Amino acid sequence: MQRYFATLATIWRLAIPYFRSEDRWAGRLLLAAVVAIELSIVGITVLLNTWNNVFYNALQDRNWNAFVYQLGYFCVLAGIYIVLAVYQLYLNQWLQIRWRRWMTQRYLDHWLSGANHYRMQLLGDAADNPDQRISEDVTQFIGGGPGNGAGILSIGLSLLNSVVTLLSFIVILWRLSAEAPLHVFGIVVDIPGYLLWAALIYAVVGTVLTHLIGRALIALNFQQQRYEADFRFSLVRVRENSEQIALLEGERAERDRLLVRFGKIVGNWMALMTRQKKLTFLTAGYSQVSVVFPFIMVSPAYFAGAMQLGGLMQTANAFGQVQSALSVFINIYRSLAEWRAVIERLSGFDQAIASARAAAVTLPVVEVAPGDDTAVTLKDLALRLPNGAPLLTASNVTILAGDKVLVTGPSGIGKSTLFRALAGIWPFGSGTVTVPKGAKVMMLPQRPYFPIAPLADAVAYPAEPGTFDAAKVSEAVAAVGLPALVSRIEDEAHWNRMLSLGEQQRLGVARALLMAPDYLFLDEATASLDEPAEAALYKLLAERLPHTAIISIGHRATLAAFHRRKISFNRESGQTRLAEERLTQSP
DSSP, rough: HHHHHHHHHHHHHGGGGGGHHHHHHHHHHHHHHHHHHHHHHHHHHHHHHHHHHHHHHHHTOHHHHHHHHHHHHHHHHHHHHHHHHHHHHHHHHHHHHHHHHHHHHHHHHEEEHHHHHHHHTTTTSSSSOHHHHHIIIIIHHOOOSOOOOHHHHHHHHHHHHHHHHHHHHHHHHHHHHHHEEETTTEEEEOTTTTTHHHHHHHHHHHHHHHHHHHHHHHHHHHHHHHHHHHHHHHHHHHHHHHHHHHHTHHHHHHHHHHHHHHHHHHHHHHHHHHHHHHHHHHHHHHHHHHHHHHHHHHHHHHHHHHSSHHHHHHHHHHHHHHHHHTTTHHHTTTHHHHHHHHHHHHHHHHHHHHHHHHHHSSSOEEEEEEEESSSSEEEEEEEEOTOOOOEEEEEEEEETTTEEEEEETTTTTTTTHHHHHHOOOOOOOEEEEEEEOOEEEEEEEEOOOOOEHHHHHHHHHTTTTTTTTHHHHHHHHHHOOOOGGGGGGOOOEHHHHSSSSHHHHHHHHHHHHHHOEEEEEETTTTTTHHHHHHHHHHHHHHOOOOOOEEEOOOOOOGGGGEEEEEEEEEEEEEEEEEEEEESSSSO
């Protein structure tokens, strides 16, 4: 029971913020309209139940005038019902897309805020496949597009309809039970409200059996969504790394790995099939029996002459409405199982986001703070891995404006992590990094990122499109040694896939020329170029950005010619040691 209350609390926590958001009034009005229409539909159902009695009595009595009148009355009710159904669907979908837009924006803000997405990966990313959670799970939580039956709106309206229908028809069924008492083998048995109790017992038995058979579907649906997302992600990775796979002739290995992941989909799907087969046997049998069950209950009274045909049809209809309302759990169980898996995934995503946020502020952390000084300073900096293992220490390091510093050390000692800490995206550790207030800091990684966009916008990323005119971007691209790309400055493409790593690194330098930062950190940002090309780019940076401090991670001895200072990290007795020296040459 506690688990179900926890699920309800999670649903409330996921759903209620929208109706308190900046879009709350539109959301509340749309929800109120959808609910009002649902209640009106239930009202029409009650009127149609009464119509059953009069209409079928008219048939039995061969009363032509009453028959024609009731047909006209039915047409009016049917017309109103059609209009209500159309606008309920339309307003429901309108509410869905507004709600989805708000939730998507909210999750994107929380996921991408302050490098939170990166910290989630460092912490193990318990919420696997964020793309699926933001795209598919949000859609399924709300209710999805046209024809999607699972979601809080459809399930909520089903429950509302059942409750209101039950309350509306309980009185009718109780009255009809008195008008047509129970007949058993010709004997009248006086059981007040026996039709209501029969419907209740029938629904309770079906509900208990449905839950016992179908409860395993929740975990199976959760696993199915996860396996599908993992398989899709693996396919994307193969596509993104097709060149490396082809060079290594790794197609067979990739095929085998993909089939292993797909095998998990098949295995879980077979388990779902088996469980759904058992559930379908029950629900299909239940629904078929429910068609004749009310007639079995009231037909003895009809054949005994205790009621007319109209009363029989009204009673059967009322019984069916109450039984259907009580059986809502059975009717939506499969959708409910799928939806609960979605709730657990979104809840896990929320928890992963919160954990990554907490990691950035829970002491001890590396603090990056603005300072009044004109230099970047590291004070008592001790970096750690997310699991707490020590990595690198650096204290009392100062990088002046316009300085040129080369950072060296063996691979794996933590040089790149030091740059991440300077950028403010690595909180694991302790100490303080002070950056001059208002200073523009830029990082150039070994593998730069370019969005799928026109080349001018990709090079200027993350600046807004149009920040730099095409002529300025073209000049920067030509200056870094890529004149052939100038004619393609307006072409949109997947540049990370189309260009070699060396060409991408050249474009990364072009980006730095456009941004003109005060402090430029290069993490082996020219390592894929030959030494003459690397030297040309460093000379270009020195000429175009004379006042920019350049801090480079590199292993080539030739880089020393372009820096004034050298900071070396070495590991001794399990600890890192920092050594600093002044270089005699400078660019």
